[in-house]
Amino acid sequence: MADAKKFLNTGVLLLLLVGFPLVSFIYLRGGSKYRKEAIETQEDFGKMPNLYDLEPVRGSLPPELKGAMTVVGWLDPTKEDGTRLYGQMLDSLFQQFRDSPNLYFTTIMLAEDPEAAADEFATRYNLPEDPMLSFLRADERSFATTGEAFQLPLGEYDSPGIQPVVALVDSSLTIVKHYDLARRDETVGLVQLISLIIPLPEKKEIILDRGKEL
Known part of the structure; x- marks a missing residue:
């Protein structure tokens, strides 16, 4: 009986000293590898142009x-499908990452009355006045040229706002990725990359499905 108890104690000790640390090491190594692979998907599309040249119409x-980190989107309310998808996804992203530090969502707007259009869009998609959110006025020329400066992956005859394509800018102000929010896999990729770099608020988990195509 004494030998069995000694054997059991030895087994527990080995589990504590070797087993748990080994499992933790494997888990952490796997997480580190996943983070490294995700970060390595980033590219270099050049430096972000100066968005401070554009007048803010809601937030700043x-x-x-x-x-x-900054997520930059383009909004033309006359493009109804793109506007709807962009609004749904921006709502999902904001709700998920609100209160996260050092993360901003800014939208470049083309509209006859950008202040009213921004307010209507924000109301429809539950976007409050928040330091994380801003909307910037653009005329037709600056709307197109910013899309070109961010190297948006658009067709030859497309313009920003037709598809809900956003650009991700990193902490060095480098444009590192484009995401089409109409595609679930790309939206999930954006969420995962942000969550690896920007910590989520406490007691919140990554949400990959809020019933809004995310």
């Missing part, structure tokens, strides 16, 4: 974007 950019 922070004084400094360097050191933060």
Whole structure:
């Protein structure tokens, strides 16, 4: 009986000293590898143009974007399908990451009355006045040229806003990725990459499906 108890104690000790640390090491190594692979998917589409040249119509950019991550989108309310998908996804992304540090969502708008259009869009898609959110006025020329400067993957005859394509800008102000929010896999990829770099608020989990095509 004493030998069996000694054997059991030895087994428990080995589990504590070797088993659990080994499992933890394997888990952490796998997580580190996943994070490295995700980050390596980033590319380099050049430096973000100066968005401070565009007039804010709802909210405003922070004084400094360097050191933060920024998701930049284009909104033309006359493009109804693109507007609907962009609104749904922006709502989902904001709700998921609201209160996360150093993360901003800014939207470049083309509209006859951009202030009214931004307010209507924000009301429809549950986007409050928040330091994380801003909408910037653009005329037809700046709307197109910013799309070109961000190297959006558009067709020859397409313009920004037809598809809900966003650009991700990293902390060095480099444009590192484009995502078409009409595609679930790309939206999930955006969520995963942000969550690897920007911590989620406490007690919140990554949400991959809020019933809004995310």
